[in-house]
Amino acid sequence: MKFYVGRVRALQSPLPLADCVRVGRPKSVTASALVRAAWRPAFGVGTIRLSQVWTAIGIVLPVVVISATPLFAIDLTYHLRAGDIMFDTHEVLRTDVFSSAAYGSPWLNQQWLAQIVLATAFRLGGWFGLVALRALLVGLALTFVFLACRAAGAATKRAAWLTLASGVLLPSAFMVLRPQLLAILCFAVTGWLVARRRAHPTGVWIVIPVTLLWANLHGSFFMAPLLLGLAWVEDRWVRGLRAPTLLLAGLGSLLATAVNPYGLRVWSYAVDLATDPVIRRTITEWQPPTIETYPGAAFFLSMVVVAALLIAGVRRPVPWGSLLPLGVFLAIALVAVRGVYWWAIVAPIVLAGVLVDGPAPTERRDPSGPLNAAIVGVLALTIIVVLMPWARYTGRAMPDDGRLAYAPVGITRELHEILRPGELVFNAQPWGSWLEFEFPRNLVLVDSLIEVIPPSVWWKYYAVSAGVEGWQATLDSWNVDVAVLARDQQGPLIPRMRADPGWRLVYEDAEGLIFRRVSTSAGAVAVELAGGALVRSSR
Numbered sequence: 020m021k022f023y024v025g026r027v028r029a030l031q032s033p034l035p036l037a038d039c040v041r042v043g044r045p046k047s048v049t050a051s052a053l054v055r056a057a058w059r060p061a062f063g064v065g066t067i068r069l070s071q072v073w074t075a076i077g078i079v080l081p082v083v084v085i086s087a088t089p090l091f092a093i094d095l096t097y098h099l100r101a102g103d104i105m106f107d108t109h110e111v112l113r114t115d116v117f118s119s120a121a122y123g124s125p126w127l128n129q130q131w132l133a134q135i136v137l138a139t140a141f142r143l144g145g146w147f148g149l150v151a152l153r154a155l156l157v158g159l160a161l162t163f164v165f166l167a168c169r170a171a172g173a174a175t176k177r178a179a180w181l182t183l184a185s186g187v188l189l190p191s192a193f194m195v196l197r198p199q200l201l202a203i204l205c206f207a208v209t210g211w212l213v214a215r216r217r218a219h220p221t222g223v224w225i226v227i228p229v230t231l232l233w234a235n236l237h238g239s240f241f242m243a244p245l246l247l248g249l250a251w252v253e254d255r256w257v258r259g260l261r262a263p264t265l266l267l268a269g270l271g272s273l274l275a276t277a278v279n280p281y282g283l284r285v286w287s288y289a290v291d292l293a294t295d296p297v298i299r300r301t302i303t304e305w306q307p308p309t310i311e312t313y314p315g316a317a318f319f320l321s322m323v324v325v326a327a328l329l330i331a332g333v334r335r336p337v338p339w340g341s342l343l344p345l346g347v348f349l350a351i352a353l354v355a356v357r358g359v360y361w362w363a364i365v366a367p368i369v370l371a372g373v374l375v376d377g378p379a380p381t382e383r384r385d386p387s388g389p390l391n392a393a394i395v396g397v398l399a400l401t402i403i404v405v406l407m408p409w410a411r412y413t414g415r416a417m418p419d420d421g422r423l424a425y426a427p428v429g430i431t432r433e434l435h436e437i438l439r440p441g442e443l444v445f446n447a448q449p450w451g452s453w454l455e456f457e458f459p460r461n462l463v464l465v466d467s468l469i470e471v472i473p474p475s476v477w478w479k480y481y482a483v484s485a486g487v488e489g490w491q492a493t494l495d496s497w498n499v500d501v502a503v504l505a506r507d508q509q510g511p512l513i514p515r516m517r518a519d520p521g522w523r524l525v526y527e528d529a530e531g532l533i534f535r536r537v538s539t540s541a542g543a544v545a546v547e548l549a550g551g552a553l554v555r556s557s558r
């Protein structure tokens with residue numbers, strides 16, 4: 020044994036072999052110095068191996084693609100305004116102060132911490148800060164997916180490919196900067212901690228503080244105890260392990276979900292949101308996936324690929340408990356498009372644990388060299404190049420080159436010219452979040468807080484947008500002053516409003532139109548409400 024250890028150290032040391040045959044003190048240096056020399060890592064452009072290039076590709080390539088897409092204002096901007104209000108008031112925002120349809124209504128603002136994170140990034144770096152935050156969150160989430168695949172047993176190259184597959188399935192989730200992206204990072208971290216539980220069993224305790232944060236970021240927080248529960252079922256009932264740490268960590272994560280401003284009510288919030296009839300009927304993300312959309316088509320293709328890999332790549336019986344997470348998250352994905360995002364993270368980790376890997380790469384098959392470093396450098400440079408156009412948007416000013424989706428540039432400029440404080444805006448719902456952010460002294464009719472606005476208002480909104488008979492009376496009952504219509508959302512209403520003498524067209528472009536009511540109350544005055552909005556009322 021001594022001779023074997025001595026030979027290993029000799030191969031790693033510049034000393035003659037004769038000086039290293041004995042494990043004891045060498046002739047010319049101390050033993051501690053020899054150990055340090057043996058374990059000193061080598062750094063440099065020539066030391067990057069091909070497997071590390073695959074890792075960089077699996078993580079960085081999706082980041083590059085996502086960073087090249089616009090920011091989506093449809094959810095982001097109302098979160099920014101909510102975060103600003105909480106910064107100013109130093110308390111959690113608990114009522115709707117954005118829309119006239121739900122003004123003053125109770126709002127279980129479970130995502131308050133995510134709003135603080137987003138508002139902080141915006142205050143520090145403007146729109147560039149938000150794009151950089153999105154790139155960072157995507158990169159971190161995919162890094163933990165890769166680490167989870169490695170912990171589950173996949174070799175570096177296979178883990179990189181599985182991570183890239185996860186990124187291909189997740190562009191819809193990654194493109195939209197909102198609280199859900201923070202939740203995806205929490206999910207990936209939890210998946211990694213669960214995947215490494217056999218080598219590092221105490222690591223699952225970290226899931227408890229992750230859950231505590233998660234319960235204040237997004238309504239998907241229940242995924243943390245679910246992942247721990249599935250892991251406990253596999254270890255206890257399939258592998259015959261007692262797994263007390265997993266069980267206790269799971270119970271701890273359940274208790275951690277109550278550590279938030281609303282306590283256990285966040286559970287009812289998650290259930291109510293998922294079962295809201297308006298959301299289920301009108302929001303594509305909450306409907307079952309179909310092949311007509313990218314997330315749905317990618318999901319069904321991934322089902323075929325996963326099945327093929329399990330049939331062709333598994334050479335030994337796989338315990339049912341190892342495939343249980345695959346079945347559970349497959350069922351979740353079949354219910355709603357949002358479930359596809361969790362499937363895209365779980366499926367690669369499960370495959371990493373059940374597929375048979377080949378032998379470890381040899382020096383010849385995993386070469387190092389400057390070419391590898393060049394590839395990694397090009398990937399890093401590409402991220403910088405993609406992010407650079409955003410560098411001039413470090414303030415609050417609206418990007419005017421199409422970099423902000425669901426924020427009509429021409430309409431916004433015109434509204435700054437014609438919209439008076441306190442005037443109520445009937446708007447296309449996808450633009451509501453942007454309008455209430457850009458015009459904080461005006462209430463919009465509807466926005467992205469679909470669960471807060473009464474269903475009766477939503478059905479009337481859709482009837483008006485479709486130009487159904489009686490739309491004028493409905494707008495009159497809402498005291499609408501200005502109508503901001505989107506061509507792709509309210510096409511049937513546009514010709515009817517053009518022809519109505521009670522409304523006057525003041526602006527139009529390729530995205531939409533602005534109409535102003537012809538007759539307004541001459542004695543109207545603006546009255547300030549909570550949240551900075553104004554309303555016009557007759558006195």
